[in-house]
Amino acid sequence: MRARFEELDWRETPMGELSLRRRVEPSLKVDVYEVKLGDEFLMSSLFTVAEIELARLGLAAATGTGLDVVVGGLGLGYTARAALADERVDRLLVVEALDAVIDWHQRELLPHADELTGDGRTGFVNGDFFALAADPRGFDPATPGRRFDAVLLDVDHSPRHVLHPSHAAFYTPDGLRALAAHLHPGGVFALWSNDPPDEQFTAVLGEVFTDVAAHVVSFPNHLQDRDSSNTVYTARTR
Numbered sequence: 489m490r491a492r493f494e495e496l497d498w499r500e501t502p503m504g505e506l507s508l509r510r511r512v513e514p515s516l517k518v519d520v521y522e523v524k525l526g527d528e529f530l531m532s533s534l535f536t537v538a539e540i541e542l543a544r545l546g547l548a549a550a551t552g553t554g555l556d557v558v559v560g561g562l563g564l565g566y567t568a569r570a571a572l573a574d575e576r577v578d579r580l581l582v583v584e585a586l587d588a589v590i591d592w593h594q595r596e597l598l599p600h601a602d603e604l605t606g607d608g609r610t611g612f613v614n615g616d617f618f619a620l621a622a623d624p625r626g627f628d629p630a631t632p633g634r635r636f637d638a639v640l641l642d643v644d645h646s647p648r649h650v651l652h653p654s655h656a657a658f659y660t661p662d663g664l665r666a667l668a669a670h671l672h673p674g675g676v677f678a679l680w681s682n683d684p685p686d687e688q689f690t691a692v693l694g695e696v697f698t699d700v701a702a703h704v705v706s707f708p709n710h711l712q713d714r715d716s717s718n719t720v721y722t723a724r725t726r
Contacts, residue, residue, distance in 0.1 A: 490519075496597050499588040501525075503652065506588055508597060515710055521564060521598060523589075525651070533599075536566045537707035538680060538718035539642060543570035545703055546640045546678025547577070549722045554578045556636045558627050558670075560617040561643040562589050565604050567680075571640060572607055580610050581636075583617045583627055585643075590614055617643060618658045626670045635672045642680040646719075647689045649682070659689065664696040671725045681719040690721070697723030 493511040500506075504526040513520045513534060521533040531539075547555070553576045559568045562584040571580055582604075584590050590612050593601040604610055613620075613627060625632035644650040647659040657663045667677060677697060685702035693700045700723045709716040 497588065497592060499586075501586055501588065503586070506586060508588075508592055513710075519599075523563065531563045533564055533566075535707060535709070535716070536564070538705040538720060539563070539566040540570040541703070541705045542640055542642055542678055542680045542720050543567045543574070545720050545722055546638055546676055547571060547574045549676045549678070549699070549724060550576075550638045551674060552576070552637070555638060556634075557581070558583060558636050558639045560621075560639065560641040562593065562612075563642065564598055565593060565601060567640055567642055568604050568610070569600065572604065572609060578609060580607075581613060581627060582610065583613045583615055583620060585614070585616045587614045617641065618655050618663075621658060621667045621670065622663065624669070635670055636675060637672055638676040638678065639667065639671065640678045646681040646683040647679075647686060659692065661692055661695045664693065668696055668725050673725055675725045677721075677723050677725075679721040681721065683719060684717070685719050693721060693723045698726050699724040 496508045496510055498507045507524045509522045511520050523530045555577045556579045557571055557577055559571060559582045562568060562582050568580060568582050571577055592598055593605050596602055620627045626634055628634040644655055650656050690700055690702055703720045704717050705720055706715045706717045
């Protein structure tokens with residue numbers, strides 16, 4: 489009989505104590521996988537609609553076939569797996585700062601991890617997405633200057649609520665211009681946010697990109713007996 493709660497892994501990281509836990513959600517009678525960084529919950533398999541929509545909405549804005557895509561932040565793998573579900577994606581590079589998170593997938597501690605690690609289109613980079621975005625060499629150490637058709641980012645809670653102060657510079661016009669340099673002309677940047685649409689950030693996106701949109705993604709919140717919502721921003725290089 490499976491335990492109602494178990495800690496699958498625990499690591500000390502430069503960002504704090506990181507843990508992967510599995511528990512049974514009694515109201516739904518399902519296993520829930522959760523990631524905590526210190527005392528803060530980073531993600532839960534109970535609420536994944538917006539993570540999947542990040543890939544769907546981001547790639548819906550991309551044109552053509554043979555897409556080369558970056559996912560910033562691996563997490564529980566929902567965005568990356570949703571990106572691979574798009575048959576136009578030829579290559580997927582997942583950038584994750586915490587090597588433990590990549591290891592969880594490679595050890596198949598998470599459901600469906602093999603769908604990601606076993607897909608020949610997938611590559612992993614253990615690195616700081618924000619530092620790589622600011623670096624002219626870009627996201628792929630093996631191919632400096634490699635450009636992409638889409639970048640899908642889900643790391644911080646929102647542009648205003650970042651996990652580390654060093655991330656804040658990314659959400660400025662200069663930070664976003666550096667990112668845009670890693671995209672092909674007409675390439676797409678998509679961002680998940682836990683906050684409602686932010687008009688100031690939308691305006692910042694508009695300084696760098698075109699076709700800027702803030703999509704509100706609603707989903708049932710069984711714990712609060714109401715709907716909750718996240719935001720997915722999409723934008724295209726000029």
